[in-house]
Amino acid sequence: MKQIILKNSILLIGLFLLSACVDVNVPAADASFEIQKDTIIDGKKARVQVTQTDTINPIYFVYKGVSTFNCVWPGDKVKSKASIVSLDTTYVNGKRVIKKKTTVLNYYISQDYDTRKSSLLLSVYPKKDTTITQFALEYQGVAIPFGSAEIKYTFKSKGNLTVTWISRNSSYKNTDEQISQKIIQVK
Numbered sequence: 001m002k003q004i005i006l007k008n009s010i011l012l013i014g015l016f017l018l019s020a021c022v023d024v025n026v027p028a029a030d031a032s033f034e035i036q037k038d039t040i041i042d043g044k045k046a047r048v049q050v051t052q053t054d055t056i057n058p059i060y061f062v063y064k065g066v067s068t069f070n071c072v073w074p075g076d077k078v079k080s081k082a083s084i085v086s087l088d089t090t091y092v093n094g095k096r097v098i099k100k101k102t103t104v105l106n107y108y109i110s111q112d113y114d115t116r117k118s119s120l121l122l123s124v125y126p127k128k129d130t131t132i133t134q135f136a137l138e139y140q141g142v143a144i145p146f147g148s149a150e151i152k153y154t155f156k157s158k159g160n161l162t163v164t165w166i167s168r169n170s171s172y173k174n175t176d177e178q179i180s181q182k183i184i185q186v187k
Contacts (some may be wrong), residue, residue: 018123026169029167033165036049036050051185052185055157060150065167069170071144073164075163080106082104083105087099087101088101111178141166162183164180166180
């Protein structure tokens with residue numbers, strides 16, 4: 001009796017899993033978003049849509065669609081550092097001496113979706129080192145946490161920056177992606 005119940009349970013679970021894999025039409029992605037900022041209007045805190053901001057006060061990227069997977073590329077450029085440690089082994093009077101040498105590299109993480117070019121700047125050598133380029137985060141977007149409709153962000157670079165929003169809906173066979181861009185002036 002136990003074997004019959006176990007076999008039927010496995011069969012039902014298998015049928016359930018197969019029915020979940022039926023090809024489902026993926027809903028169209030929607031990449032509509034706003035860039036908002038907190039302000040005081042008539043003595044009350046309110047959010048307003050902006051096209052200009054600064055590098056001091058945070059802004060909010062607010063999603064207005066219903067897509068499942070979202071990320072934003074703020075168009076910003078963030079300076080970062082990487083340290084490379086090398087060990088030099090020499091022999092002095094028959095004894096092994098190990099010297100530790102640290103090299104600090106300055107590079108920029110570009111969050112501009114349109115360029116997505118390598119931006120590694122070495123502070124020690126005037127040329128580009130391809131082995132370090134492989135390990136550096138050169139360009140990246142910011143993923144919106146699942147279930148969240150907004151993300152708080154403070155710009156670090158100035159200029160006219162292109163903010164890119166990417167929305168995706170996916171099934172195991174199909175993907176629908178939508179991209180939307182807005183320009184913001186950062187002073």
